[in-house]
Amino acid sequence: xxxxxxxxxxxxxxxxxxxxxxxxxxxxxxxxxxxxxxxxxxxxxxxxxxxxxxxxxxxxxxxxxxxxxxxxxxxxxxxxxxxxxxxxxxxxxxxxxxxxxxxxxxxxxxxxxxxxxxxxxxxxxxxxxxxxxxxxxxxxxxxxxxxxxxxxxxxxxxxxxxxxxxxxxxxxxxxxxxxxxxxxxxxxxxxxxxxxxxxxxxxxxxxxxxxxxxxxxxxxxxxxxxxxxxxxxxxxxxxxxxxxxxxxxxxxxxxxxxxxxxxxxxxxxxxxxxxxxxxxxxxxxxxxxxxxxxxxxx
Amino acid sequence: xxxxxxxxxxxxxxxxxxxxxxxxxxxxxxxxxxxxxxxxxxxxxxxxxxxxxxxxxxxxxxxxxxxxxxxxxxxxxxxxxxxxxxxxxxxxxxxxxxxxxxxxxxxxxxxxxxxxxxxxxxxxxxxxxxxxxxxxxxxxxxxxxxxxxxxxxxxxxxxxxxxxxxxxxxxxxxxxxxxxxxxxxxxxxxxxxxxxxxxxxxxxxxxxxxxxxxxxxxxxxxxxxxxxxxxxxxxxxxxxxxxxxxxxxxxxxxxxxxxxxxxxxxxxxxxxxxxxxxxxxxxxxxxxxxxxxxxxxx
Numbered sequence: 012x013x014x015x016x017x018x019x020x021x022x023x024x025x026x027x028x029x030x031x032x033x034x035x036x037x038x039x040x041x042x043x044x045x046x047x048x049x050x051x052x053x054x055x056x057x058x059x060x061x062x063x064x065x066x067x068x069x070x071x072x073x074x075x076x077x078x079x080x081x082x083x084x085x086x087x088x089x090x091x092x093x094x095x096x097x098x099x100x101x102x103x104x105x106x107x108x109x110x111x112x113x114x115x116x117x118x119x120x121x122x123x124x125x126x127x128x129x130x131x132x133x134x135x136x137x138x139x140x141x142x143x144x145x146x147x148x149x150x151x152x153x154x155x156x157x158x159x160x161x162x163x164x165x166x167x168x169x170x171x172x173x174x175x176x177x178x179x180x181x182x183x184x185x186x187x188x189x190x191x192x193x194x195x196x197x198x199x200x201x202x203x204x205x206x207x208x209x210x211x212x213x214x215x216x217x218x219x220x221x222x223x224x225x226x227x228x229x230x231x232x233x234x235x236x237x238x239x240x241x242x243x244x245x246x247x248x249x250x251x252x253x254x255x256x257x258x259x260x261x262x263x264x265x266x267x268x269x270x271x272x273x274x275x276x277x278x279x280x281x282x283x284x285x286x287x288x289x290x291x292x293x294x295x296x297x298x299x300x301x302x303x304x305x306x307x308x309x
Numbered sequence: 310x311x312x313x314x315x316x317x318x319x320x321x322x323x324x325x326x327x328x329x330x331x332x333x334x335x336x337x338x339x340x341x342x343x344x345x346x347x348x349x350x351x352x353x354x355x356x357x358x359x360x361x362x363x364x365x366x367x368x369x370x371x372x373x374x375x376x377x378x379x380x381x382x383x384x385x386x387x388x389x390x391x392x393x394x395x396x397x398x399x400x401x402x403x404x405x406x407x408x409x410x411x412x413x414x415x416x417x418x419x420x421x422x423x424x425x426x427x428x429x430x431x432x433x434x435x436x437x438x439x440x441x442x443x444x445x446x447x448x449x450x451x452x453x454x455x456x457x458x459x460x461x462x463x464x465x466x467x468x469x470x471x472x473x474x475x476x477x478x479x480x481x482x483x484x485x486x487x488x489x490x491x492x493x494x495x496x497x498x499x500x501x502x503x504x505x506x507x508x509x510x511x512x513x514x515x516x517x518x519x520x521x522x523x524x525x526x527x528x529x530x531x532x533x534x535x536x537x538x539x540x541x542x543x544x545x546x547x548x549x550x551x552x553x554x555x556x557x558x559x560x561x562x563x564x565x566x567x568x569x570x571x572x573x574x575x576x577x578x579x580x581x582x583x584x585x586x587x588x589x590x591x592x593x594x595x596x597x598x599x600x601x602x603x604x605x606x607x
Contacts, residue, residue: 043471102420122474129430134462153440169427
């Protein structure tokens with residue numbers, strides 16, 4: 012499978028939808044909408060939306076799902092983007108660079124950045140809950156909204172960010188690192204896959220298999236992030252390299268060294284692919300995505 | 310009707326539900342959950358949840374609605390509380406006092422306050438979209454979630470706060486003041502009433518009448534807020550009195566003077582009550598609430 016071609020096609024689909032679903036700048040809200048659009052269109056890889064679409068295609072053949080999932084896919088990107096904007100704030104991680112560009116608050120100011128995040132998080136739930144007559148049932152929309160809300164909330168992504176900040180500059184056990192990773196990054200990735208599964212009418216075994224897949228690529232994703240932060244350059248990453256060490260954050264390389272860390276990412280990727288063993292060719296996109304996320308260099 | 314008795318009964322109902330729906334502090338998220346609970350239980354009047362319940366009772370007789378609306382009522386309070394926490398941040402209105410107590414960031418720090426707000430906003434949508442088997446249908450939940458998301462989002466409450474901040478210390482026309490009031494405060498108040506109407510199975514005329522009621526009390530509420538800020542004391546308000554003038558904010562008293570402003574609040578209250586003319590005794594709680602909101606002194 013040509014993963015690069017698949018990714019660029021899906022990315023274009025998602026970005027066309029994002030342009031449609033995120034409102035155009037309009038007086039007197041121009042600057043607010045512009046600040047939201049700035050971060051949404053700052054060059055994200057659209058991993059979560061693509062995972063959501065690919066999970067649905069794994070269960071139902073491509074085409075059948077059509078565009079009915081696009082609002083949900085866009086909602087996932089809105090939530091991801093809001094979390095980056097808030098995480099970058101001076102009171103949080105205080106990052107000035109993201110995807111090679113100034114972070115939202117550097118360009119628009121702190122108040123605007125907080126509101127851009129709030130606006131995107133709220134828009135996400137508006138997108139999921141709006142019946143656009145495109146095929147998702149009310150029960151499916153509700154289930155998807157609930158799973159995403161849980162994954163994004165106080166015991167998911169927000170909780171992970173809380174733990175990350177609360178434990179900065181402190182030595183903590185490996186279990187805490189795992190917990191932070193799982194919540195801060197893993198939860199929304201797993202929810203992206205689960206949302207796709209729900210939309211495709213997954214049975215219990217489908218849900219289980221795809222959840223394992225989501226958990227394992229979420230883990231691999233974060234391990235690779237740790238690796239890149241330790242081994243890459245700011246120029247390549249588009250954000251501050253080496254920042255984990257500077258900020259005294261616990262990381263996989265800190266616990267296991269570079270080689271062993273790379274091996275752990277590879278093992279998680281293998282477990283993710285193994286979880287899809289019953290799906291044959293339909294799961295090729297998800298398998299290739301797992302491989303791609305492991306091998307990415309930024 | 311004894312409005313004080315009604316209010317204290319409904320308030321207790323809402324607070325019992327809030328204690329149930331907002332998670333208990335649990336390791337390792339203790340401080341995050343505590344910071345959310347601190348602001349939720351800092352002495353709010355629970356106006357929005359009570360409006361939501363009372364609107365439903367106006368259309369269906371009390372009792373029939375039962376407790377099915379309580380998760381939605383609590384979600385409204387979560388959204389209101391999140392908006393206060395974020396509005397009080399140093400980068401926004403920079404308020405240190407709210408309801409006579411230190412604001413969230415003063416007590417827990419800025420990062421925690423941002424995350425407390427994010428957690429509460431996300432929890433709100435989890436509450437609305439979770440099927441608790443208490444009688445609201447999937448379509449009702451979806452409609453309610455969508456109406457609340459719109460009212461809270463970039464063209465509602467978040468947009469109002471954006472306009473408020475963007476126009477600080479600048480002279481702007483009265484139309485802009487109206488627009489800020491309507492979005493920053495009015496939108497969520499109207500949505501509270503509309504959510505109750507949806508839960509009660511409102512017909513088109515019910516929805517129209519209750520929306521007019523919501524818009525008018527939202528207007529009256531904000532006019533009275535302006536009045537109190539100009540005429541009351543910090544001690545009585547539990548937040549900084551006179552802050553509008555200090556911060557150069559446009560207000561109703563600034564445009565019309567105290568007496569004319571009071572008259573405008575009274576007129577809006579009268580229009581709110583007039584909108585309920587067909588509902589007889591069932592609408593007594595909403596009428597009394599309108600009167601109470603007009604006459605409040607803090």
